[in-house]
Amino acid sequence: MVKDDIIKVDDGCIVGRGAHAIVYKVQHNGLALAVKKIVFRGQDNKRLEIMKREVETLYMIKHINLVSILGYSVAKDYGLIFTRYMEKGSLHDILHRNIPSPAWNVRLKIAHGIAQGLKYLHYDCDPPIVHRDIKPQNILLDAEMEPHISDFGTANIRNLAEDSYTHSDFPWQKLSARIAGTAGYMAPECAYATEPSRTFDVYSYGVVLLELITRKKSVS
Structure with missing residues (x-):
């Protein structure tokens, strides 16, 4: 450590x-x-x-x-x-700062990598994890422009919400569920859903895709 x-x-x-x-x-x-x-x-x-x-x-x-x-x-x-450390910074950096726009094949690689990361969180983790704050600032890029989803401070671990997941190295009490996310990337149902859903991340990913294609910010 x-x-x-x-x-x-x-x-x-x-x-x-x-x-x-x-x-x-x-x-x-x-x-x-x-x-x-x-x-x-x-x-x-x-x-x-x-x-x-x-x-x-x-x-x-x-x-x-x-x-x-x-x-x-x-x-x-x-x-x-x-x-x-991720050498290329965040997806927000490469889309909206004074850096040449990435080529379309690079953008496709980034989009595919984000999707693979979300698929792992939603379907391959046990218990499943909902990130709840997918946005360009939380997508980091290494030297090969491979994307890495970051910032899991508001993530929802499904069994933790049910108080059924424990780990001896982390004897921390269950954290309360609360609305999380960033304006412009949050699914509308975040305002009334009683439990975080994979659809939260899917909606946010769709907004990120539009931003990746257009290089227009979701929120000015």
């Missing part, structure tokens, strides 16, 4: 900021790592719950089109999640 006492995360380069975390690029033993730092202090444990859910989920999954966890560390006021 990679530990934060080995790596000086704050000396790294900030490569991303989200609602709940800052992501750094750091070097460790010649390997480029992405380190997500989640600060808990003053957040009423909401961010701690998000980190717990993400770590729990990442240790359950293994697929070429999903981000893989390398380790994690929890201190009093913050937590760190270590993953492989």
Whole structure:
């Protein structure tokens, strides 16, 4: 397990900021790592719950089109999640920033990879997982432009919702189900459904496909 006492995360380069975390690029033993730092202090444990859910989920999954966890560390006021650094950034970066537009065969590869990652989550995982926040910012691209779905802090593990999944390494209480997602990518039924469904992710994937084809943002 990679530990934060080995790596000086704050000396790294900030490569991303989200609602709940800052992501750094750091070097460790010649390997480029992405380190997500989640600060808990003053957040009423909401961010701690998000980190717990993400770590729990990442240790359950293994697929070429999903981000893989390398380790994690929890201190009093913050937590760190270590993953492989993705050289090409996010799908949002390549579609909407000053980077040449990817060729159509590359876009097809990206679309296919995202679909394969979702298929694994929905049908090959036991228990199945609903991501609940599929969007270009959460699709990371490696040097070969292979997509990797990331950010599982709001993922719904079906048996966890029923309190029937346990893991001795993660004795964390069941997290409450709540509306999750990003405006412009959320399925309409998210507002009234009593339980997360695979259709949430399928709808979001359709929006991402339109954005991939048109290079127009879902929300301005």
